[in-house]
Amino acid sequence: MEKYSEQEILEIEKSYNELIQSIGETMTVEEVGYVRKAYELCRSQYDGLRMRSGRPMMLHVLEVAQISYSEMGMHSKTIVCALLHNITRCTDVTFNDIKEQFGERVSLILRGLSKVMALNMSRISTQSDTFRKLFLSMVDDIRVVMLIIAHCLSNCRHQDDVDVSGGVDKFFEITKYLVIPIAHRLGLYNIKKDMEEAVMIHENPKEFNEIKEKITMSHVVQEEKMADFLLPIRRELSENGIDYTIKWRTKSIPSIFAKMKAQGVPFEQVYDLFAVRIIINNSKIKEEKADCWKVYSIVTNLYQPNPQRLRDWITKPKTSGYESLHTTVKNGVDWVEVQIRTIRMDEIAEKGNASHWSYKSSGDKHQTPDEWLNQIRGILEDTDQSDFNPFDDKRAAKGKSDKMYIITPQGEVKQLPIGSTILDFAFEVHTQVGCHCIGARVNGKMQPIRYELNNGDRVEIQISKKQTPKTDWLNYVNTEKAKSKIRRFLKDEEMKEAELGSSIFHRKLKNWKIVFNDKIFNELLKKYACESGIEFYHKIATDQIDLADLKAFILTQTEEKENHQERVDEEVKKDKPIENENDAMSIGTNINGFAFKMAKCCNPIPGDNVCGFVNVGGGITIHRVNCKNAIAMKKRYPYRQVDVKWQGDVPSRATIRVVAKDSFGILSDITEVMKQMEINIIDASMGTRNGQYEGRFVVHVTSVNYLEQLIRKLRSLTNVIEVQRID
Numbered sequence: 001m002e003k004y005s006e007q008e009i010l011e012i013e014k015s016y017n018e019l020i021q022s023i024g025e026t027m028t029v030e031e032v033g034y035v036r037k038a039y040e041l042c043r044s045q046y047d048g049l050r051m052r053s054g055r056p057m058m059l060h061v062l063e064v065a066q067i068s069y070s071e072m073g074m075h076s077k078t079i080v081c082a083l084l085h086n087i088t089r090c091t092d093v094t095f096n097d098i099k100e101q102f103g104e105r106v107s108l109i110l111r112g113l114s115k116v117m118a119l120n121m122s123r124i125s126t127q128s129d130t131f132r133k134l135f136l137s138m139v140d141d142i143r144v145v146m147l148i149i150a151h152c153l154s155n156c157r158h159q160d161d162v163d164v165s166g167g168v169d170k171f172f173e174i175t176k177y178l179v180i181p182i183a184h185r186l187g188l189y190n191i192k193k194d195m196e197e198a199v200m201i202h203e204n205p206k207e208f209n210e211i212k213e214k215i216t217m218s219h220v221v222q223e224e225k226m227a228d229f230l231l232p233i234r235r236e237l238s239e240n241g242i243d244y245t246i247k248w249r250t251k252s253i254p255s256i257f258a259k260m261k262a263q264g265v266p267f268e269q270v271y272d273l274f275a276v277r278i279i280i281n282n283s284k285i286k287e288e289k290a291d292c293w294k295v296y297s298i299v300t301n302l303y304q305p306n307p308q309r310l311r312d313w314i315t316k317p318k319t320s321g322y323e324s325l326h327t328t329v330k331n332g333v334d335w336v337e338v339q340i341r342t343i344r345m346d347e348i349a350e351k352g353n354a355s356h357w358s359y360k361s362s363g364d365k366h367q368t369p370d371e372w373l374n375q376i377r378g379i380l381e382d383t384d385q386s387d388f389n390p391f392d393d394k395r396a397a398k399g400k401s402d403k404m405y406i407i408t409p410q411g412e413v414k415q416l417p418i419g420s421t422i423l424d425f426a427f428e429v430h431t432q433v434g435c436h437c438i439g440a441r442v443n444g445k446m447q448p449i450r451y452e453l454n455n456g457d458r459v460e461i462q463i464s465k466k467q468t469p470k471t472d473w474l475n476y477v478n479t480e481k482a483k484s485k486i487r488r489f490l491k492d493e494e495m496k497e498a499e500l501g502s503s504i505f506h507r508k509l510k511n512w513k514i515v516f517n518d519k520i521f522n523e524l525l526k527k528y529a530c531e532s533g534i535e536f537y538h539k540i541a542t543d544q545i546d547l548a549d550l551k552a553f554i555l556t557q558t559e560e561k562e563n564h565q566e567r568v569d570e571e572v573k574k575d576k577p578i579e580n581e582n583d584a585m586s587i588g589t590n591i592n593g594f595a596f597k598m599a600k601c602c603n604p605i606p607g608d609n610v611c612g613f614v615n616v617g618g619g620i621t622i623h624r625v626n627c628k629n630a631i632a633m634k635k636r637y638p639y640r641q642v643d644v645k646w647q648g649d650v651p652s653r654a655t656i657r658v659v660a661k662d663s664f665g666i667l668s669d670i671t672e673v674m675k676q677m678e679i680n681i682i683d684a685s686m687g688t689r690n691g692q693y694e695g696r697f698v699v700h701v702t703s704v705n706y707l708e709q710l711i712r713k714l715r716s717l718t719n720v721i722e723v724q725r726i727d
Contacts, residue, residue, distance in 0.1 A: 607704025
């Protein structure tokens with residue numbers, strides 16, 4: 001590695017002496033010595049190291065240090081960090097070495113800087129707000145942000161120095177979407193302007209040069225116009241005893257370009273190209289607002305103002321602390337923006353918050369470094385653009401965010417609550433990713449699904465088709481989204497197993513040649529402590545119910561029923577003929593002493609129009625009047641028909657068919673409605689075909705009105721296409 005040439009060494013020493021001369025004006029001898037110590041370490045380690053352009057790296061770090069002090073108002077620790085900001089990446093010096101020589105705080109700042117500079121920001125243009133939140137959430141010391149801004153500004157001024165490993169385009173994208181908005185929020189307007197010009201030169205060099213050329217060509221004309229414009233203002237200010245300084249400039253080229261695009265006009269038709277700044281030098285702190293409004297009155301008496309362009313940032317300063325009174329007045333055919341402020345306000349506008357909260361300042365509002373840095377963090381993190389009070393500690397007291405930001409392998413940022421696990425993150429990415437998650441690579445190292453993530457982790461989920469959610473997964477997640485998805489999956493699995501259990505149960509009944517009914521089923525639910533048929537069938541499928549014990553219990557219930565039926569049949573034979581009854585019989589626990597049952601062909605329920613038919617063996621069967629079998633029996637056996645009516649609600653079974661889009665959790669949604677209405681599912685079958693889900697449910701209901709209410713609720717579900725009652 002070729003060491004620095006004599007000429008380069010001279011440039012380095014000149015740059016260093018300029019830095020020492022600058023900081024010597026405000027820093028103590030000990031602080032200057034602290035900076036000198038960092039410089040000497042850099043000289044010994046950086047000798048021969050160069051930027052991509054070939055420029056000595058020492059010149060780069062000295063420039064970053066000079067920017068941090070002269071343009072941002074930073075102090076000794078930040079200047080030291082600026083000099084050392086590349087040292088652990090480019091040399092053998094470690095963070096522990098830095099800690100020993102310069103203290104723990106400098107080491108922590110540089111560690112934080114290294115961490116955020118390693119972020120993958122490949123998607124920053126589409127997730128700029130999220131990346132800014134991630135960036136700030138990873139920063140424990142706000143001086144890291146200041147160093148990033150200074151480093152970025154140096155690279156903007158020396159574009160050939162940009163490390164191409166990330167791509168020059170990527171550097172300017174990060175500058176545009178991350179650094180410039182932060183600089184703007186901090187009130188670092190000059191730095192913001194320089195960065196915006198660098199970005200425009202990179203993105204739109206042709207337009208930049210065209211606008212620059214037009215500004216240059218019209219400079220003489222501009223000078224004459226502004227001299228004429230300012231002459232009466234200067235005279236009035238002097239006559240009113242105001243000590244002032246006036247500066248004027250053409251608006252920045254990026255600002256003009258933005259106006260051209262927004263208004264759809266050429267350069268010559270841009271609304272206000274010029275900005276005049278009137279700085280009041282002799283204003284007392286208690287009279288600042290009154291003095292600014294006095295100057296405003298002078299200007300607007302001379303020139304016609306545009307009331308819609310008045311910006312009062314002295315009564316309500318910007319969040320960044322920026323104070324100024326802006327108006328736009330007409331000068332002939334041109335419009336000129338006039339900014340009115342005091343010398344104190346101008347210093348804040350030039351250097352942003354750093355000058356406002358300078359913790360080396362004297363006075364009643366003296367602040368410690370930590371107070372100053374916490375308030376800057378508050379400004380960056382507070383999305384509320386309310387009135388700004390530089391000595392209000394409410395923002396600083398808010399504490400850190402309860403959110404953290406996790407990065408996917410593709411560079412996408414996901415926001416999660418602090419305490420979230422790999423499993424939470426997997427469900428945040430996609431439901432199927434969560435369901436099949438077996439762990440993840442976190443920053444390149446494999447971790448289990450219950451591993452708790454940290455802010456800024458890069459996570460690559462590992463999946464297996466054999467993996468599915470388990471009940472204990474609910475103990476490994478903290479987000480409601482993940483918990484909901486897991487519960488839905490478990491419910492769907494329970495339904496699938498219940499369907500299998502139903503098939504097993506009815507096949508066994510057929511083999512056992514046992515006649516089964518709803519009364520026996522309800523007794524089974526009580527015996528096995530099941531709240532629903534689904535739970536009962538699930539227990540059968542998962543071998544929680546012994547089939548031999550089940551058979552014995554059903555046989556006991558069947559024998560009791562047969563004995564009861566024999567007694568009823570004897571009573572029927574003794575009664576007078578049914579056809580002599582003139583009044584309609586009421587359907588209750590029995591019909592005027594007769595046993596009854598609901599026809600399985602049409603499953604009538606309370607509210608349906610019904611009729612009854614006397615069975616040959618005794619008892620009455622209830623049919624819906626429009627049932628095909630009932631209509632046929634009326635023709636063949638009219639003498640067996642009896643009029644019947646409902647007496648209150650009688651628990652009955654009905655079958656409904658539900659057609660829906662085949663979407664995750666649809667089965668859980670359907671059964672949740674039935675659960676809320678306390679409707680028992682006796683049997684269920686389901687399947688999918690051509691992207692559609694179809695389910696058939698046999699349910700216990702007490703009336704046709706209740707069934708219709710169920711159907712209406714099911715039809716209102718998202719993704720449900722059709723719901724109908726079937727016989």
